[in-house]
Amino acid sequence: MNARRLGCLSGTGLIAGTVTLVILGLGIWLGGGRWFSPGDLNARSGAPLGGVTSHAELAGNCSACHVPFWSADTMAGRCLSCHTDIQAQLQDPQSLHGGLGTQLAVSACRDCHTEHLGSDGVLTRVGADFPHEVTGFSLAAHQQNVETGQAFACQDCHLNGVQTFEGQVCADCHMRLDAGYLQQHIQTFGNACLECHDGVDRFMAFDHQQTRFPLQGAHQVLGCDACHLGMSTMAELVNTPTTCYACHAQDDAHQGQFGTDCAACHTPQGWKPASFDHNATNFPLTGGHLGVQCSACHVAGQYAGTPTTCYACHAQDDAHQGQFGTDCAACHTPQGWKPASFDHNATNFPLTGAHGTLPCVSCHASGTFAGLSTACASCHAEPTYHQGLFGLECAQCHTTNAWRPASFNGAHTFPMGHGGAQTCSSCHTTTLSTYTCYTCHDPAKTQKEHNKEGITDLSNCARCHPTGQEGDD
Numbered sequence: 470m471n472a473r474r475l476g477c478l479s480g481t482g483l484i485a486g487t488v489t490l491v492i493l494g495l496g497i498w499l500g501g502g503r504w505f506s507p508g509d510l511n512a513r514s515g516a517p518l519g520g521v522t523s524h525a526e527l528a529g530n531c532s533a534c535h536v537p538f539w540s541a542d543t544m545a546g547r548c549l550s551c552h553t554d555i556q557a558q559l560q561d562p563q564s565l566h567g568g569l570g571t572q573l574a575v576s577a578c579r580d581c582h583t584e585h586l587g588s589d590g591v592l593t594r595v596g597a598d599f600p601h602e603v604t605g606f607s608l609a610a611h612q613q614n615v616e617t618g619q620a621f622a623c624q625d626c627h628l629n630g631v632q633t634f635e636g637q638v639c640a641d642c643h644m645r646l647d648a649g650y651l652q653q654h655i656q657t658f659g660n661a662c663l664e665c666h667d668g669v670d671r672f673m674a675f676d677h678q679q680t681r682f683p684l685q686g687a688h689q690v691l692g693c694d695a696c697h698l699g700m701s702t703m704a705e706l707v708n709t710p711t712t713c714y715a716c717h718a719q720d721d722a723h724q725g726q727f728g729t730d731c732a733a734c735h736t737p738q739g740w741k742p743a744s745f746d747h748n749a750t751n752f753p754l755t756g757g758h759l760g761v762q763c764s765a766c767h768v769a770g771q772y773a774g775t776p777t778t779c780y781a782c783h784a785q786d787d788a789h790q791g792q793f794g795t796d797c798a799a800c801h802t803p804q805g806w807k808p809a810s811f812d813h814n815a816t817n818f819p820l821t822g823a824h825g826t827l828p829c830v831s832c833h834a835s836g837t838f839a840g841l842s843t844a845c846a847s848c849h850a851e852p853t854y855h856q857g858l859f860g861l862e863c864a865q866c867h868t869t870n871a872w873r874p875a876s877f878n879g880a881h882t883f884p885m886g887h888g889g890a891q892t893c894s895s896c897h898t899t900t901l902s903t904y905t906c907y908t909c910h911d912p913a914k915t916q917k918e919h920n921k922e923g924i925t926d927l928s929n930c931a932r933c934h935p936t937g938q939e940g941d942d
Contacts (some may be wrong), residue, residue, distance in 0.1 A: 494939030506531075512588035519551030525588060534584075534837035548578045568603030593632050595623065596675040615646065636662060657694040661700035669739040682711045726773035756803030792839035818843040822869030856902045883937040 512525035519533075536542045549556045558566035583594050601608045611621050623631050626638050639662040643651050658665070677684045684691075696716060700706050713731035720740070727734070734743040740846070747754045752775075755762075766782060767775055779797035780787070786806070792802070800809045811819045820827075828833045832841065832848060841847070845863035857864065859879070866875040877885065877893070888909050890896055896904045907915070912927070919927060 506585060508585035508590070509587050510584055511586070511590050511592055513592075518553075524584060528697060529691045549608050565604055569600070580590070588942055591630065593630065594631065595631055602668070605667060606663060609669050611668060628865075629922075636660065639663075639666075653694075657692075659699070664702045682709075687739055688737050726771070757805055758803050789838060792837065823871060824869050854900055856900050858901050882931060882935055889936045906934075 510524040510528055512523050514522045521527060534544060534547055536544055536547065549559075555566050561567040581595055581599075582592055584590070584592070585600070611626075613619065614621055614625065628638065629635070635639070637660070640651065640655065640660050685804055694708060697706060700709065710716070713735070714727065714729035717731060718729075719721040721731075733749070734745045764770075776782070779801075780794065780795035783797060784795075787797075799815075800811045844861065846861040846869075849863060851857065851861060865879070866877050873892070875893070883896075887896070890909075895902060896908060898905070898908055916927060918924070924933075
């Protein structure tokens with residue numbers, strides 16, 4: 470008796486099975502894998518990537534995205550081979566996909582991006598666990614819609630899909646919450662909300678005191694628009710000028726004459742009262758200047774470029790009429806015009822000896838100072854006693870200590886001090902041009918002695934005694 474065979478292993482069964490596999494293979498080959506596709510690919514066109522403008526153009530070429538199970542390649546790798554812009558983002562932690570790379574499995578692009586949902590299907594789907602803060606906007610303060618009391622859904626803000634966001638959504642929503650405040654806010658800062666806000670509402674309790682410009686005095690009551698009007702980005706807010714003049718140039722009553730450092734005189738409490746430290750300038754106030762009104766030097770409110778020389782202000786007070794020049798400080802001090810000091814030794818006629826005790830008027834008669842001669846004879850006329858013998862160079866014999874004693878340095882025939890003479894007048898009894906030996910020598914005795922030698926003319930002793938010595942011939 471023959472054993473019964475399984476029908477599928479019979480010749481007919483094997484033939485039928487083979488034909489079926491061939492038909493299936495042909496169907497798969499001819500259908501381009503459609504038998505296994507869960508749906509059509511997205512047909513929305515975009516910029517060319519990988520040689521196509523939409524995924525729909527890859528229909529029938531499953532291996533363009535899907536890899537066999539034995540391959541070392543990954544589906545995400547094939548995604549990035551076309552989407553090179555995303556590949557670049559993954560290298561930048563500050564970008565959307567770069568940030569996501571630290572929290573999600575980058576190998577699974579399909580976790581957020583789905584396909585085969587039809588030619589108009591949504592390519593990006595995110596769930597409630599999506600780390601929204603990596604987009605630069607945290608949902609920490611947007612957990613619940615205050616109008617409905619329900620949790621926010623993606624479509625509440627992303628009206629046209631999660632890949633796009635219209636900034637007007639912020640304004641529309643917050644306008645319903647507080648229209649008055651938002652209108653003023655937009656008027657001041659514009660409507661580019663995301664330029665400053667990151668979703669955690671960090672400016673709701675903003676403390677200006679923690680910035681590099683703490684608010685003091687009158688600044689504390691100002692609205693934001695007083696300093697930040699028209700600033701619509703964080704960079705503009707952070708870089709708001711902090712100098713007084715940047716805001717108050719139009720308030721400068723001094724028209725720039727005091728420079729731009731308003732804080733040198735004013736405080737945030739107000740423009741008045743104001744203080745000014747004149748000692749910080751190149752003309753510190755001392756002495757009599759301390760009690761002078763500002764307008765005395767700063768005529769007509771002119772400050773910048775005011776002269777600092779004494780004469781610029783005191784020319785009309787010059788009792789010397791310019792004879793001493795314009796350097797008042799050479800004799801006077803800011804304490805007052807008197808007492809005054811003058812260093813005559815700094816001139817070309819230093820005062821020495823008896824000159825040092827003379828009153829100024831002895832030489833400067835009628836208040837004349839400039840142009841006076843320094844020659845002795847200009848003050849000391851030659852005495853008759855000299856009879857013009859020595860010229861006008863008084864200093865040849867005299868000093869400033871006194872007229873006497875005097876020394877003579879000229880060619881004197883007789884030795885100085887001849888016969889014990891102490892002064893010129895010892896011999897020159899009348900004038901320096903006349904002298905007589907008989908002042909000292911007895912004429913009778915002299916005549917008697919010379920008679921013995923046969924000399925009778927004794928009118929000119931120097932003829933025989935040119936040096937006053939007895940041995941002279």
